[in-house]
Amino acid sequence: MIPPTHPRYRSLLEREKVVEGAKEGYVALQGLIAQGRGECFDYLIGEETQSFATKAMEAAAAALLLAKHPMISVNGNVAALTPREVVQLAEVVPALIEVNLFYRTREREEKIAEILRRHGAVKVLGVGEDASCTIPELFSERRRVSCEGIYKADVVLVPLEDGDRTEALRRMGKTVIAIDLNPLSRTAQAASITIVDNVTRAMPKLVEAVKAMKALDRGQLAQILERYNNKKTLADALRHILKRLEQLANSLDPRNA
DSSP states (O other): OOOTTSTTHHHHHHHHHHHHHHHHTSSOHHHHHHHHHHHHHHHHHTSSOOHHHHHHHHHHHHHHHHOSSEEEEEOHHHHHHOHHHHHHHHHHTTOEEEEOOSSOOHHHHHHHHHHHHHTTOSOEEOSGGGOOEEOTTOOSGGGEEOTTTTTTOSEEEEETOOHHHHHHHHHTTOEEEEEOSOTTSHHHHHSSEEEOSOHHHHHHHHHHHHHHHTTSOHHHHHHHHHHOOHHHHHHHHHHHHHHHHHHHHHHHOGGGO
8 A cells, every 4th residue: 555645656656557567467577667767757857747748738639639540559558557548538539549569469458458448448459360450660569550540540649659660650651649758768759749748647638638629620720730849849858857957956965055
């Protein structure tokens, strides 16, 4: 039991969810390493959603609403941390959901699909023989995708993604929305839109952004997307980290006492 008064309550709760997913067999052990790396960068940005992430969410919402075939890609960590929000986002856009795994097994696919269905998903792609199309120039198991899902999609949301597939999807001409706490990762650098935030904060906020922006016409949504610059988002994230580290260093330096 983690007491709610613990200063690291939220972080520890998220960690336990991923550990439980590993015990149940749908989170890869490597996903535990990824979770720890994300925690490190969350500390650096201050464990709060920053303005650069909010702007990226607005652009992401616009891209999803403008898409002809929007898709949400789900791996083990996402299934452990935000299954309800994935289903909510799929309903409000609307978008399709697809399971896609680097360490792919039929058992993990089915367990993740069952978790999503438990949270209200009606249809989950990418399980078993449904993943019969392949992403060109990609050689991991993530190359296998649903022909009616990621392969056909024009906009793909890839929370907690690996850089190889992000780059490959971009080469296919797709708009890729990443949620990544590390602004230096290859995923963050290669994505069309990078939300530098914790997925557990970003997903519910993205759901709300889509709901709020559904009233906008396509011209207004297109303007939001056209004004967005992902390199500026990444630069703003790095500047925020730099400034915050400088402030923390100054607060600890006895010469400033």
